[in-house]
Amino acid sequence: MPQPSQQVGLPAQLLSSPAMVAACRERDFGKIFKLANRAGFNNARISRLVDMTQSRIGEIIVGPRGIRDMNVIERIADGLRIPGHMLGLARRDWEPTPVAAPSYRPAGVALSAPANPVCALPGADLDSILAVAAGPKLSPSTVRALHSSIEDYWRRDDEHGGETLRPAVVGQLRYVVELLKEAGEGEYRRNLYGVAAELARLTGWTYFDARQYSQARTYFAEALQLAKAVDDRPFMANVLSCMSLQATYEDRPADAVALSTAAQDCARWHGGTPRVMSMLSLREAFAHASMSNRSATHAAIKDAHSHFERISDADDDPSWVAYFDEPKLIVDTGIAHGRLGEADAAEPLVAEALRRGHSGNHRGRAFHSFWLANIQLQRGNLDQACHTAGGALEIASAVDSERVAGHLREFHELLVPHRKAPAVRAFETQIRAALR
Structure with missing residues (x-):
C-alpha cells in the first residue's frame, strides 16, 4: 500500500481548503505550488508530475511570472490531480463520472415533495x-x-x-x-x-x-x-479568423498568420464583402503584430482601411459581421499598433473608439479599457493608466470572461516595478475589493 507522501495527486483536504480554492480560481500557480510544498510535494516532485523544470517551478513560486499557456495549465491540473472546474477547465479524463442516484424506492415508503422543484422537471x-x-x-x-x-x-x-x-x-x-x-x-x-x-x-x-x-x-x-x-465560404473565413485570433493568444504567431491568410483567400472570391475583408485584414494585422513584423502589420492595417472605405449600403453583408463598424475598425487598429509597441499611435485610436463604442458590450469595453491602460503605461503615464484600469475593473466585474480577467492579471503584473507608487497602491486596493 503506497504511503501518503507517495500519493498521485494533491490530497483532498488541501484541494478543498479555502486557500487552494481561491488560488485555483485566480490561477495563482505560485500560491498553488507553495500550498503543495506545505503538503509534502517538493519542487522536484512537482516538476516530475507537471513536466516542468525545477527552475521554472521556483521562478513561478518566488516571482510575478505567471502561466497563460492552456496546455501547461492542463498539465498542472492533470499532474497534481486538480479537478478541472477548479481551474476553469472542462472535466478531466481521469475525473470519475458522476453517478446518478438510484431511481427506485423501497416498497411502502411515501415520496415527499422535492426540496428543489427543479429536480421534478422532465429529463x-x-x-x-x-x-x-x-x-x-x-x-x-x-x-x-x-x-x-x-x-x-x-x-x-x-x-x-x-x-x-x-x-x-x-x-x-x-x-x-x-x-x-x-x-x-x-x-x-x-x-x-x-x-x-x-x-x-x-x-x-x-x-x-x-x-x-x-x-x-x-x-x-x-x-x-x-x-x-x-x-458557405465567407462563414468558413469567419471561423478561420476566430482560429487565427486564438492562435495569437496561444503564442502561435506563425499559425495565426497562416490562418488569417487562409481566411482572406477563402472569402476573396466567394462573396467576401468589403466589411468582411476589412475585418479579416485586421485579424491578419494582429497576427503579424504578434510576430513583431512591423511592415506586414502596417500593410494589413492599410488593407483593412482600404476595404472599409468601399463599404456601401448595397452590400449584402452576412449578419455575423454587422458588429464590425467604424469604432471597431478604429479600436482594432489601435490594438494592432499597441501590440507592436507603437503606443503614441495606439492611444488616441483606442481612446476614441471607447468614446464612440456601444455601451451595452460590457466585455468589449472592459477588454479595450485594459488595452488603453496598457498603452498608457507604455507611454509612462502611470497615474492615468491606473485610473483607466480602475474604470475597466468596474466594467469587468459584471462580465464572466476569463479572457478579460487574463488581461487584468497581465496589467497587474506590469505594475510590479511600480508597486510603491500611490496610484498603484490605490489600484491594488480596488482590485482586492473587487475580488472579494
Whole structure:
C-alpha cells in the first residue's frame, strides 16, 4: 500500500481548503505550488508530475511570472490531480463520472415533495423521446426563430460573457443537428447547416473567451465542417479568423498568420464583402503584430482601411459581421499598433473608439479599457493608466470572461516595478475589493 507522501495527486483536504480554492480560481500557480510544498510535494516532485523544470517551478513560486499557456495549465491540473472546474477547465479524463442516484424506492415508503422543484422537471431523455414522436417541424419560421436566438446569445455574450450561456447553446446545437437528420434536400436543409455552423462557432467562442483553447478548437473545427458542407465560404473565413485570433493568444504567431491568410483567400472570391475583408485584414494585422513584423502589420492595417472605405449600403453583408463598424475598425487598429509597441499611435485610436463604442458590450469595453491602460503605461503615464484600469475593473466585474480577467492579471503584473507608487497602491486596493 503506497504511503501518503507517495500519493498521485494533491490530497483532498488541501484541494478543498479555502486557500487552494481561491488560488485555483485566480490561477495563482505560485500560491498553488507553495500550498503543495506545505503538503509534502517538493519542487522536484512537482516538476516530475507537471513536466516542468525545477527552475521554472521556483521562478513561478518566488516571482510575478505567471502561466497563460492552456496546455501547461492542463498539465498542472492533470499532474497534481486538480479537478478541472477548479481551474476553469472542462472535466478531466481521469475525473470519475458522476453517478446518478438510484431511481427506485423501497416498497411502502411515501415520496415527499422535492426540496428543489427543479429536480421534478422532465429529463433530457424524455425531451428527446417527445421530439422524435412529434417529428421535425421545418418551416421558414423555424429558421428565423433559430437565427433570432443566436442573435440573442451573442448579445448576452457581449453583456455578461458566455460561460453561463454555453449549456443552452450546446443544447440548441444538438437539437439542430438532430433536425438535420430528418430534413430533406433543399433550402431548409442548407439553412439548418448554416444555423448549426453558427452555433458551433458560438460554442467555440465561449470556450475561447474562457481560455479553454483545446475545447474551442474542437468546436471551431466543427463549425468549419458544417459551413463547408453547404459551401458557405465567407462563414468558413469567419471561423478561420476566430482560429487565427486564438492562435495569437496561444503564442502561435506563425499559425495565426497562416490562418488569417487562409481566411482572406477563402472569402476573396466567394462573396467576401468589403466589411468582411476589412475585418479579416485586421485579424491578419494582429497576427503579424504578434510576430513583431512591423511592415506586414502596417500593410494589413492599410488593407483593412482600404476595404472599409468601399463599404456601401448595397452590400449584402452576412449578419455575423454587422458588429464590425467604424469604432471597431478604429479600436482594432489601435490594438494592432499597441501590440507592436507603437503606443503614441495606439492611444488616441483606442481612446476614441471607447468614446464612440456601444455601451451595452460590457466585455468589449472592459477588454479595450485594459488595452488603453496598457498603452498608457507604455507611454509612462502611470497615474492615468491606473485610473483607466480602475474604470475597466468596474466594467469587468459584471462580465464572466476569463479572457478579460487574463488581461487584468497581465496589467497587474506590469505594475510590479511600480508597486510603491500611490496610484498603484490605490489600484491594488480596488482590485482586492473587487475580488472579494
